Amino acid sequence: MSDAAKQRQFETLVGPLAPDLFRYAYWLSRDRQLAEDVVQETMIRAWKSLDRLRDAASVKHWLFTIVRREHARTFERKRFDTVDIDTPGMMDDNLASPDWNHNVHDVREALGKMETDYREPLVLQVLLGHSVREIGALMELGEGAVLTRLFRARKKLKAILEDKPSSPGWKENR
Amino acid sequence: MNCIEFRRQVGTAPRTQSDELLAHRQSCPTCARLADEMQSMDSVLEQAFKVDVPASLSEPAALLAGVRQGGAAQRFHRAWYALAASVLVGVGLVTGLWLGQTSSDLPAELIAHVLHEPESLNPDLPIVEFSRVSNILERGRVSLLGDIGDVRYAGLCMFRGNSVAHLVVRGERGPITVMLLPDERVSETMAFNEEGFQGVIVPTRRGSIAIIGDPDELLGSVREQFSRSVEFSI
Numbered sequence: 001m002s003d004a005a006k007q008r009q010f011e012t013l014v015g016p017l018a019p020d021l022f023r024y025a026y027w028l029s030r031d032r033q034l035a036e037d038v039v040q041e042t043m044i045r046a047w048k049s050l051d052r053l054r055d056a057a058s059v060k061h062w063l064f065t066i067v068r069r070e071h072a073r074t075f076e077r078k079r080f081d082t083v084d085i086d087t088p089g090m091m092d093d094n095l096a097s098p099d100w101n102h103n104v105h106d107v108r109e110a111l112g113k114m115e116t117d118y119r120e121p122l123v124l125q126v127l128l129g130h131s132v133r134e135i136g137a138l139m140e141l142g143e144g145a146v147l148t149r150l151f152r153a154r155k156k157l158k159a160i161l162e163d164k165p166s167s168p169g170w171k172e173n174r
Numbered sequence: 175m176n177c178i179e180f181r182r183q184v185g186t187a188p189r190t191q192s193d194e195l196l197a198h199r200q201s202c203p204t205c206a207r208l209a210d211e212m213q214s215m216d217s218v219l220e221q222a223f224k225v226d227v228p229a230s231l232s233e234p235a236a237l238l239a240g241v242r243q244g245g246a247a248q249r250f251h252r253a254w255y256a257l258a259a260s261v262l263v264g265v266g267l268v269t270g271l272w273l274g275q276t277s278s279d280l281p282a283e284l285i286a287h288v289l290h291e292p293e294s295l296n297p298d299l300p301i302v303e304f305s306r307v308s309n310i311l312e313r314g315r316v317s318l319l320g321d322i323g324d325v326r327y328a329g330l331c332m333f334r335g336n337s338v339a340h341l342v343v344r345g346e347r348g349p350i351t352v353m354l355l356p357d358e359r360v361s362e363t364m365a366f367n368e369e370g371f372q373g374v375i376v377p378t379r380r381g382s383i384a385i386i387g388d389p390d391e392l393l394g395s396v397r398e399q400f401s402r403s404v405e406f407s408i
Contacts, residue, residue, distance in 0.1 A: 007238065015234050019227040026225055033309060033330070036228050040240060043231075047241045107222035125187065126216055127223035132187070150186040154215065 006050050013059045014046045020128050021067050027123040028071045030112055038074065042066045064138055102161050110160040118153035121146055180205045188212035280358060281366035281373060284384050287333055287340070288351050288371065294342050295349045299326040307341070311404070314339030315356045320403035334358070343396060347388040350396050356381035356406040380406040 018039060025035035042063055046053065053059050102110075111119055120139065124130040130138070136146045175198040183190055188209065199206045230236050288295070301324045310328040311318055316339050326349065327342035339354040355375075360382050364375040373386035374393055383400050385393045 010238065010241070011234055015237055018231040018237055022227045022231050023223060023225055027223060032225075032228070033306065036230065039231055043237065043241045102218060104218060104222045107218050108225075111219075111222060122219065123223050126219045147182075147186045151182075154185060154212070157219075158215070 006047075009050050009053070010047060013053055013056060014043065014050075014063065017060060017063055018043060021063055023127060024064060024123060025067050025071060027111070027119055028068070028116060029074075034071075034074065038067055038070045041070055061134070061137065068138060106161060107157070110157055113160050114153065114156055118149055118156055121149045122153045122157075125150060177202060177205055181208060184209045184212050188216045280360070280375060280384075281364065281368065283334065284353060284373065284375075284386060285369045285371055287331065287353070288386055289369075291329065291331070291340070294327040294329065294340065294351065296327075297344075297348060299342070299349075301326060302328045310339050310341075311354070313337060314354055315407045316354045317405045317407055318403060319405055320399075322399060322403050345387050345391045345393075345396065347391040350385060350387040350391060350393065352396065352400055353384040353386070354381070354400075354404060354406070355384060358382045358384075376401060378404075378406065 021039045021042060022035055025038045026032060029035055029038070045066060046059075046063060053062070111122075121135050124135045124138065125132075132143050132146045132150075135141070136143050139146065141149070175194045177198075180195060180198045180202070183195060184205070195209075199209055230240050307322075307325045307328045308318065310330050313330050314337060322341075323343055325341050326344055327340070329340045330337050331340040331353075332338075333340075333353065333355065334357065336355075336357045338356070341352045341354070342349045343352060344350070358375075358381060360375050360377045362377065366373050366375075367389060370389065371386050372389045372391065372393070373384060374397060375382050375384045376397060378401065383397070383404070385397050385400070387393055387396075
């Protein structure tokens with residue numbers, strides 16, 4: 001593959017995913033520098049493997065998997081994935097608060113207090129638009145377990161936010 | 175669809191839409207309220223997740239340049255590391271003094287570390303944003319008490335099993351490396367000159383500061399500036 005063709009393929013298939021990969025890496029680690037390093041490393045690996053990358057769907061899954069593994073490797077953390085398929089608490093009327101007026105800053109702070117196991121499926125679904133099946137494939141979980149985590153994640157988020165009075169007004173604070 | 179199924183779907187994917195969901199929503203005010211609130215929650219969540227992306231990853235030209243330079247830097251980095259390691263092993267075999275003498279090892283290990291990160295010595299590096307420097311210092315257990323000037327490289331590195339701040343500032347002759355070592359204590363100032371570098375290790379109240387530069391560089395002003403402007407956290 002010529003350098004120009006390689007560059008075009010990189011710009012088409014890989015480059016547009018870099019911002020999403022950074023945000024995913026950030027919400028795994030909550031460390032901007034580490035997230036940037038992990039994504040840079042992922043980009044370099046993608047560049048080296050461009051000859052073998054063809055369709056957008058498999059590239060996306062491949063890149064997110066690299067980011068996830070690179071993050072896990074960095075922390076040398078063994079993950080104990082559970083297979084929790086029960087759905088306790090799903091009839092909880094208090095899932096959402098009557099007045100959902102928390103601002104972005106409050107929510108970011110609350111997300112920081114949440115375990116990565118719950119934050120991760122939430123960012124994949126809410127920000128990155130992954131389906132339950134895609135989240136399961138990435139996190140190596142069954143769909144039932146993903147659904148349970150998504151449900152519990154929202155419940156946990158609400159519980160954390162309720163421990164803290166919300167900031168006055170609703171403002172974006174990126 | 176009953177309330178249980180509606181809430182299961184809304185609780186796991188609030189933005190899901192289907193005729194069944196819509197029908198239940200229209201017939202059950204309690205579930206409709208829940209769905210509205212869950213959707214509001216997801217809207218705020220989406221905004222919260224959208225942290226700013228660094229220019230190195232968001233701008234196509236910068237991204238491509240980073241990938242090209244990164245690949246080259248990595249190869250260079252590995253080559254230098256192998257060279258530095260072989261030099262140290264060779265010196266150790268010849269003198270028999272390098273291993274087992276902690277204080278005298280320190281200069282050699284510092285130089286090996288500098289060689290391990292040759293990209294840090296690129297004279298054309300731009301000024302690092304203060305927020306990044308500050309973040310590195312904090313993670314390296316360093317408190318900033320005053321101005322340390324423009325930093326051209328800032329990294330958090332593993333050195334002797336500890337995370338330390340590795341900075342580079344610009345000197346008269348070239349880059350000057352400053353390693354802030356909260357876990358290394360020396361009884362007195364140690365000067366060294368080897369492997370084409372000169373350096374000085376300065377004791378502080380807790381830990382020490384290593385400054386390494388070109389053999390002709392004047393390290394005094396950087397030494398004074400950092401001794402005055404940084405303090406190690408406990």
